Amino acid sequence: MFSLFQFLRSTVFTKIVMAVTGLMIVGFLAGHLLGNLLMFSGPEKINAYAFGLKSLGPILWIVRLTLISALGLHVWSSIKLSNRNRAARPIAYQEKKSLKSTFASRTMMYSGLAILFFVIYHLLHYTFGLIQPQTYFDNSYTLKSGEVVHNVFNMVVAGFQNPFIALSYLFAIIFVSAHISHSVSSASRTLGIHNPKYLALTSRIGRALAAIFLIGYLSIPIAVFSGIIKPACDNTEACAAMKDCCK
Ligand code: HEM
Numbered sequence: 001m002f003s004l005f006q007f008l009r010s011t012v013f014t015k016i017v018m019a020v021t022g023l024m025i026v027g028f029l030a031g032h033l034l035g036n037l038l039m040f041s042g043p044e045k046i047n048a049y050a051f052g053l054k055s056l057g058p059i060l061w062i063v064r065l066t067l068i069s070a071l072g073l074h075v076w077s078s079i080k081l082s083n084r085n086r087a088a089r090p091i092a093y094q095e096k097k098s099l100k101s102t103f104a105s106r107t108m109m110y111s112g113l114a115i116l117f118f119v120i121y122h123l124l125h126y127t128f129g130l131i132q133p134q135t136y137f138d139n140s141y142t143l144k145s146g147e148v149v150h151n152v153f154n155m156v157v158a159g160f161q162n163p164f165i166a167l168s169y170l171f172a173i174i175f176v177s178a179h180i181s182h183s184v185s186s187a188s189r190t191l192g193i194h195n196p197k198y199l200a201l202t203s204r205i206g207r208a209l210a211a212i213f214l215i216g217y218l219s220i221p222i223a224v225f226s227g228i229i230k231p232a233c234d235n236t237e238a239c240a241a242m243k244d245c246c247k
Contacts, residue, residue, distance in 0.1 A: 011084060018077035019187035021070040026180060026209065028067055033216045036156075040223070043153035043232035047141045051149040071119070078112055108186075111179040118172035125159065132158055132165075139238040154238055157231045160224035161243050173217045181210035 007013055038046040053060060129136025135158035141151035160166045184206030185199055193199060223229045231239050233246035
């Protein structure tokens with residue numbers, strides 16, 4: 001009889017882990033995009049939102065730990081599946097079988113790796129303030145309620161006013177979208193959907209999601225770099241060091 005232990009070691013289980021954690025990450029990215037789009041509503045909204053999130057305390061940490069675990073399991077399952085595929089195919093294909101596969105599907109491992117590096121860089125930048133410390137520390141904002149909070153708005157503006165940082169996000173966002181465009185149909189197949197009609201639908205959903213993420217996430221660095229979004233005018237050194245401060 002197929003035991004629980006055998007199931008946990010099976011390819012099916014690994015694929016389920018990959019699909020479920022992938023969908024969790026897509027869910028996070030959708031929420032993160034909605035939050036980030038508050039950049040277009042000015043400093044009050046996004047700073048209050050970021051402050052609200054931080055005030056969640058232990059709940060925020062539970063969400064963060066769940067997300068980190070999902071990311072870790074997603075990477076683990078992708079390595080395991082790719083090793084198994086390689087072991088099952090010791091002689092490399094002479095010809096690349098790319099008739100039915102798309103560029104996004106063939107490069108999932110590479111775009112996944114690039115995203116992993118980006119997430120580490122992104123956390124060092126905006127969560128730990130190590131890439132542009134002058135715009136992270138000593139960068140506060142007073143909300144209408146009188147609460148003095150971290151000025152996330154100016155921190156993000158300072159980031160994207162830098163052409164190298166803006167460009168690195170541009171590439172990262174393209175990788176994220178390419179990865180997602182294939183991920184929904186792949187996850188659906190793993191979770192047991194084999195009907196071609198539904199597979200075509202999930203493939204369309206994946207491409208639509210990828211387009212929404214691409215346009216949504218890219219709109220922020222583009223708006224900052226082109227001067228549509230300007231820094232919030234205040235007396236901090238961080239603002240004084242930025243282009244268009246108080247203009
Ligand atoms: C225009 C693009 C983006 C902007 C402006 C942005 C902005 C931010 C900011 C400001 C934070 C820090 C929040 C805080 O601690 O107050 C953050 C955290 C984070 N971002 Fe992004 N982000 C962008 C794209 C992405 C992408 C594409 C990913 C994933 C591939 C991502 C994943 C994360 C993660 C995992 C965190 C940590 C969340 C936490 O600390 O709870 N972000 N982002």
